[in-house]
Amino acid sequence: MVGGGSIGMRHIELTQTSEQTRLTAVVEPVEARRAELRDMGLPVVATLDEVPGDTRGAVVATPTPDHATSGASALARGMAVIVEKPVAGTLDDARTLVAAADRAGLPLFTGHHRRCHPFSLQAREALAQIGTLVAVQGCWSLRKHDSYYEAEWRRKPGAGPLMTNLSHEIDLLRFFVGEVEEVTALLSSAARGHEIEDTAALAFRFDSGALGSFLMSDAGASPWSFEAASNENPAIAGSGQDYLRLIGNEGALEFPSLTRWGRGAPGEIEWSKPLARTPGPELAAVDPLLAQVERFAAVVAGGSDDVLCTGADGIAALEMTLAAALSRHRGRPIRRGEVPGDYNGT
CATH class of the missing domain: 3.30.360.10 (Dihydrodipicolinate Reductase; domain 2)
Structure with a gap:
């Protein structure tokens, strides 16, 4: 788990609940938060370099501007990745992350978990x-x-x-x-x-x-x-x-x-x-975040999945979200393909 904030904690609870996953580390760069997580009995580390070598997947639940950086770092260490939504802060960053997954030959998904509801x-x-x-x-x-x-x-x-x-x-x-x-x-x-x-x-x-x-x-x-x-x-x-x-x-x-x-x-x-x-x-009733992480675990184990939101799907959702923000600024409809790669919606 990369990020020990509120969303990260929700994922931590689920990975500890599931019989298909084992939590190897929580990566948290803030020292005070690391101390809190350590007091909870969690296996906390400061950087991805300290994550045990048998770790096969990572969930990135850091602030949006860090999604592409932490996602790429996990991929470079041989881990399949789920990045919380949105996949990145800009289209340029999102495309760089997807390209990194393609080069590594590793699965990359975006955390749009609503798909996993029955x-x-x-x-x-x-x-x-x-x-x-x-x-x-x-x-x-x-x-x-x-x-x-x-x-x-x-x-x-x-x-x-x-x-x-x-x-x-x-x-x-x-x-x-x-x-x-x-x-x-x-x-x-x-x-x-x-x-x-x-x-x-x-x-x-x-x-x-x-x-x-x-x-x-x-x-x-x-x-x-x-x-x-x-x-x-x-x-x-x-x-x-x-x-x-x-x-x-x-x-x-x-x-x-x-x-x-x-x-x-x-x-x-x-x-x-x-x-x-x-x-x-x-x-x-199911917990869709649990369903998502178990589908992810199945893919990491060699299976396939046509429900999880891929990195490319995450880019498409991000693009039209940014297009809505750009429409506000330009006062007109924004078509797919019009959003600048470095635009972050502000």
């Missing part, structure tokens, strides 16, 4: 039952507590919902719908009055021709978000309310409940005929 996997299958996808609509609105913003950096560019939360949504949309061709963003800071945005309205065009809209806010109180819908994060109250709707020419799908709306009568499906509602299946 309802995410089944959603892709359910989409085939609603015909040609026409549109997708999403809402992520969780009111963060006021004390969250006592840290000055959380009020500065790069720390709003656009750069903090959007990449998860884009990766999941790509997982379901396919490549994003362009994005347009409208931003507002009217609710909190900070330098950063507190609300963003986004419009997407996909390669398939489908369109999408997404509302994001960390100032608006609502039951609609992935975390509230999935009860994934113990720090966020659950609601059980769907936050994403996918619409096809033969029906619609609510997510993550997988409630499906479709043909309710013979003949053409059209607005005079009520749609039939089919409840989604009952699925066992």
Whole structure:
């Protein structure tokens, strides 16, 4: 484990829980934090050079600007790598990291763990039952507590919902719908009055021709978000309310409940005929971060996986997240391929 902060600790707990993994070291450069981790009984070291030689994989959970550096260092030492999202701070850094993995012939994944939920996997299958996808609509609105913003950096560019939360949504949309061709963003800071945005309205065009809209806010109180819908994060109250709707020419799908709306009568499906509602299946609850690390372990052991977010997938999610930020600055839609390699969203 590279990084002993809050996200790193979550991964540490899971690697100690899983029968498929053994924690060999926690790399933490800050001396005071190393002392705290040592007091917890963890095998803590200061640098990757001190990691035991039998270590076969690394999870990089450091601050975003360090992702590419630590990821490349782990690869150079023969370790397969998961880098927490986003894969890097800029496209240039992300591409350098992916190139390093290719040269080393080692697996590199990005920590977009939502793919590993059973309802995410089944959603892709359910989409085939609603015909040609026409549109997708999403809402992520969780009111963060006021004390969250006592840290000055959380009020500065790069720390709003656009750069903090959007990449998860884009990766999941790509997982379901396919490549994003362009994005347009409208931003507002009217609710909190900070330098950063507190609300963003986004419009997407996909390669398939489908369109999408997404509302994001960390100032608006609502039951609609992935975390509230999935009860994934113990720090966020659950609601059980769907936050994403996918619409096809033969029906619609609510997510993550997988409630499906479709043909309710013979003949053409059209607005005079009520749609039939089919409840989604009952699925066992899983910890997606545990599922992710166990899939990773299976790949390290020589297996293959078509669910984990690859380094290339991570680049695609990062590019369209940065494109949304660039759209705000340029006041127009930003297409794939337009984001400068050194742009970091601020």
